[in-house]
Amino acid sequence: MISAHLTISGHVQGVGYRANAKRIADRLGLVGWVRNLPDGSVELVAEGPPGHVEEFVEWCRIGPYGATVEVVAIEKAPAKGELISFQRR
Secondary structure: OEEEEEEEEEEOOOOOHHHHHHHHHHHHOOEEEEEEOOOOOEEEEEEEOHHHHHHHHHHHHHOOOOOEEEEEEEEEEEOOOOOOOEEEO
């Protein structure tokens, strides 16, 4: 199991990014969270099997319809196993 901590910049707030991220994470069986940041970016943590996390990261690079993703900063690490679901914050 791995963990990915992402910060997504661009036009990513007000376009359903968090709701769609939760939907995709739930479909992939990932745990973690997603939230808007005051600077207009979105921050998220996703934990799960490496292949599923990679698929989720690829989705994050595109985002939902209406989003314009400019930069995705990623930090990966072994999963801590402390999360039990994927939440919108």
